[in-house]
Amino acid sequence: MTNDELRLLFFEEADVLFSIYDKDLNCIDVNKATLKLFNLERDKLIGRNIRDVSPDSIASGRYEAYMNVIKTGKTLIIDELKAWSNNKEVCFRIKAFKLGNGLGIVSKNITDLETIIKQTVGELKVKVKNLDDANKSISEMIKVLSNQNTQLNDFCGIISHNLRGPLINLSILSDFIADCDDPDKRELMFSKIKPVVNNLNETFNNLVESLQIREEVGLLYEKVNFEELANKIIEKHRIEIELYNATIQFDFKAVECINYPKKYLDSILSNLISNALKYRANSRKPVIQVKTEMKGDKIVLKVIDNGSGIDLKKNGQHMFKMRKVFHDHPEAKGYGLFMTKTQVEAMEGEIFVESIPDLGSTFTIEFNPKNNIE
Amino acid sequence: MNKIKNLALVDDDEIFVFLTKMTIEESNIVDMVKVFRNGREAINFLNENSHDPTQLPEVILLDLSMPVMDGWQFLEEYIVLKPRIGKKIVIYIVSSSISPDDIQKAKNINEVTDYIIKPVTKEHLVEMLKNL
Missing domain, CATH: 1.10.287.130 (Signal transduction histidine kinase, dimerisation/phosphotransfer (DHp) domain)
Known part of the structure; x- marks a missing residue:
């Protein structure tokens, strides 16, 4: 075969769509791939105007754009052109360039590419979420x-x-x-x-x-009723309570029970009530409130007293540490709150204190939501 | 021989105080030792005797961890009180803590002459004399 024959064959057999138009955009020649796409015989396509072959070429502005290419010689690239072929939507990438007095158009079917891209984007989104x-x-x-x-x-x-x-x-x-x-x-x-x-x-x-x-931790969860527990603790401290004329008020209406190791909750609440009694203000009757409430999805336990209070500005950083004592109280050894904090945090909860010297203190425990009763 | 007339020991550890007093007595370098159980007792004493140099110590051995008012809190109040005290007082921090943070913190306080890691030895006492 001669080089020219080879070139012709190449034009005809290429997997890309080749089409040639004259200066009025009438079709002069197309290759096999183009015929296949439009599902037409060669003689039905040759000589026809691009307006007839692609009915939306006027409305879409392509006709005008192609005429412009012929006029100016400037190549046009259309990144995405959707068309229907054999009842399926296909997507093309088009390059239109001046060819002699007319137009040459190369169209690449990128439908598969599009699918691949969509798929890849989908996969990337999943990966990003992961x-x-x-x-x-x-x-x-x-x-x-x-x-x-x-x-x-x-x-x-x-x-x-x-x-x-x-x-x-x-x-x-x-x-x-x-x-x-x-x-x-x-x-x-x-x-x-x-x-x-x-x-x-x-x-x-x-x-x-x-x-x-x-x-x-993790071995001993049980359903603990706050009121029952609190009453038991009151009994233990009955003598002190009577001696100091103390009043202890409960309010467990908001949250009655919790899933917790009983001996820890006993130890925690005992220590807080015992401290409230120990550090009472000498000038007034001790009034201690114990209540539960919900904060979002967390159970909260508060012990509020009207005792001698703590200067948190001075001693805030020493709270809950071992053997740090702020009062000259003979029974104060400095282990109680350290233990309480250890127990609360072992169960992934948090404990805070607010206090005003001479007015009183509030100890707040926020339990982890996994301690909630279902 | 040169002696320290008046030394104050500020520490809540009774056994340590007992032992350190013995060391001091056997060294024969100090005339009188006053003991304070925490920073508050010490600062109150300095306050009440700020105008009477004969009562005030020349040297203070200050522990860091004490109840009610610890060594750092004492130093804060001492710095405020210092202008009113008519006597130069040499302060040594004496602590069981070997924490570099504590040692650095002490270095940054002008009023502290040195940081002694417990126990207090006769050599330390001789050194203190030099710094009077």
């Missing part, structure tokens, strides 16, 4: 890890602060005893060991207990 969900999970995990980190830091602080003190004393004591010849002095030194060891024991036991609390 990434978003993963992101949210990671954010939550970071929060949990961050919390645990804080707990660990607190723990380390407690160990170095509260255990070092007594250990240093024991160290000094043993040095003194070793260097000491006077038997009376030695006796005195020995007698000082016991209280230090007791101190050490108590701190250590509290630490271990708080660790156990964190580990035990």
